[in-house]
Amino acid sequence: MLIICVGKTHAQKKNIRQPKWWKEAVVYQIYPRSFKDSDGDGIGDLKGIISKLDYLKSLGIDAVWLNPIFSSPNDDNGYDISDYRSIMKEFGTMKDFDALLKGLHQRNIKLVLDMVLNHSSDEHEWFKQAKQSRTNPYHNYYHWWPEEKGKPTPRYSFFDVNNDAWKYDAITKSYYLHYFSQKQPDLNWENEKLRNEIYNMMKFWLDKGIDGLRMDAFQYVSKDTTWKKYPEGYEKNIINYYGMGPNLHHYLKEMNKEVMSKYNVMTVAEGAGSTLEDAHALVDEDRHELNMAYHFEIMDIGNDPKGYLLTDLKKAFTKWETSFADKGWLAVFLANHDVPRMVSKYGNDSPEFRQASSKLLTTLIMTMRGTPFYFNGDELGMSNIKFDQIEDYRDIATINAHKNAVLKKKNLKTFMAKQQFISRDNTRTPFQWDNTANAGFSSGTPWIKVNPNYKSVNAFAEEKDPNSVLTYFKRIVAFRKETPTLMYGNYQAYDLENPDVYCYTRTDEKESLLVLLNFSSKEINYHIDQKINTTAAAPAINNYTESPSKKNNNIKLMPWQAVVYKLNKH
Known part of the structure; x- marks a missing residue:
């Protein structure tokens, strides 16, 4: 038997238990494109969310985290932003956003926005200007490699068909860097002007009254601009090379001083480096950087369709909990928009055990110290859709990985079986509101197919069932909120x-x-x-x-x- 017990001094206890709203909140993540469509175009929107505010209130949650809602050509479903200060037309208008924020606050629910700060869209005005010439003042808002220096040092791209992070631009006769898709050029945080643009943009939203910032892929923003060559196979442990770059802490301290210290907000960056020390360096209170670590070690467990070992999951939770017993603060989660459905990955989504295992996983999240982050639809026990045709997928990661598999003549049957389990689209299917057409999500054709099990797994049916996954979720959220031991014990x-x-x-x-x-x-x-x-x-x-x-x-x-x-x- 292995027992891990964390002892504390009185001073340490006082530090970790210092009340903060973001420590005690239950955060509910909404994927706007798939939550509720108000106008029949098949795409979820802000008015759709507004129409469901009373549902959100009924859950007992304290904050909503919205995936990006800014103007975007949607190469990566909004994570390619073309204008940080305007709303995506498919989602609505700034007036709709203001109404949403007001409606949430009237119900005592806070709003956290997803900020994509590692890269912009190639359709952003900054990049359009940057491509005009090397002397354009916006050229240095991005990372470039001039062709006269020969081929750039290889860098891996997560979403590129060939995994090549350098794209040639004929006008400037140089290559630009894109860790993600070709339409997502990486921003050059070495440039102070760029950083000030970002800080001013953040203030714009904070002054509107938002309550928190979740910063996408932020651990990648600082690059080693010596562009040294990495060893063969580095992409298999890429966080060690891409994450926690040389100036990351400088940028965060500057951002904290210029922006975050002036507001009472939750600040969480996607990723927490590759070590416990990295995570503490990001979020310990005396660092004056962020206030919450959102690490991925637990999410990396269970990525094999064959299953996972519970002992690995327990040891990962315990390792992080032990390290953060006295300092720092953690986000606790088992799902988000980038991974499969919680019940399909960690539970058992068969009809016999879907409900019980969904409730068990919710219990785990709600009884851990740290701030629970809970993905929309998991409170219903929504499960993977398991597409069997590549044409059904909408996620650029899956689509380009399939193209890569075709080019390299990989076993496509094996590839598709893996995607049925691991693809991000499994968690992005429309929210299942009721048993009417399209699960009550839209009167039009949804942008992605609805899971066929919506006729039995839906909010309307579960709200009337005292033993449903939804009813259980509400009960345990209420229990957590009235039990400080679960928050700070x-x-x-x-x-x-x-x-x-x-x-x-x-x-x-x-x-x-x-x-x-x-x-x-x-x-x-x-x-x-x-x-x-x-x-x-x-x-x-x-x-x-x-x-x-x-x-x-x-x-x-x-x-x-x-x-x-x-x-x-x-």
Whole structure:
């Protein structure tokens, strides 16, 4: 048995438990394109979100994180921004945005915007100017390699068909850098003028009253502009080479001083470097940079369709929790717009176990210390759509990876099977509102197909069902909000080598909670560690209608059962 216990001094406890709204919030992520369409064009929009504000309020969530809503040609679904100060026409107008912000605030829900700051669209006015000549003042807003220096040092691109991050421009006779698609040129943060443009843009939105910033791919913004050659195969561990560049902390401290320190906002950057030390350097309070780490180690577990080891998941959660016990703060999540559906990746999305495993995963997120980030639709137990034709996909990452597989004559059957599990489009299908046409998402043809299971998995049906995934989500969110122990209490993991059950306690001076999660599709007779006094244990949360049978410290857990017990502190 491995027990990890985190001890604290009084000063450390006071530091980690210093109340902040963003520590206590439950953040609900909305993918605007797929949430609700108000005008029948098949694309979700701001008025659609506005029409569902009372639904959001009913969830009990405290903040909404919106994926990018800025003007964009949509090469990468809004992550290629052509104007940072205007709204994408498909999504609506600035007037709609103002109405959305007002409606959220009237319901005591805060708004966090997704800022794409590593790159812009190639249709942004800055890049249009940059391509006119090398002497254009905007040319230095991007990274260029002049052709007279020969071929640029190779750099890997995530979305390019050939994975080549350099694109030749005939007008300026030079190559521009794009870590992502060719239509997403990387911004040159070495340029102080560019940085000031970004800071002023951020102030524009913060002055409107938004409550937080999530910064996309921000750990990539600082480049090693010596462009040294990287070793063969570096792309397999690319964060070590692309992340946490030489000037990243300088930029963040400058951004904090110029912008973020002047507002009471949540600030979280996508990614947290490749080590615990990197993450702390980004978010520890005395660093004066960001206030929350959004790391990917847990998300990297379970990417194989064959499955994953629960022991790996437990050890990853425990490692990060232990490191952040006294300093810094974490985002806690199992899904977002870039990964498969939570229940399909970490649970069991078969009809028999979809509901129970969805509830169990929600229990895990809501009983960890850190700020829960929860992706829209997971509160219904939405699952992967599993497209079997490349024509059904809309994600540039999948489409270009397929082109690459064709060029390299890879096994396309194997490729498609992997995409059915891992493609980002699995999590981007329309929100399932009811059992009417197109799941009530749109009166027109949706931009991407609706999951056929919407007739049984939908908000309308689940709101009326006291045992639904949705009802359970609302209950455990309410429980978390009335239980400070879950927000700030100590975490202690037990029995980390157990392949089926995740067992941990959350404890503070006032109360102690025991969390038991059966990550298997079988009944488990589990022996609770004798160090945990379960004599007066009372179930507070249970994803089954009946409490598990318990005798002394032995408990019978049903498949995918999640139970939270209140323990006798004495």
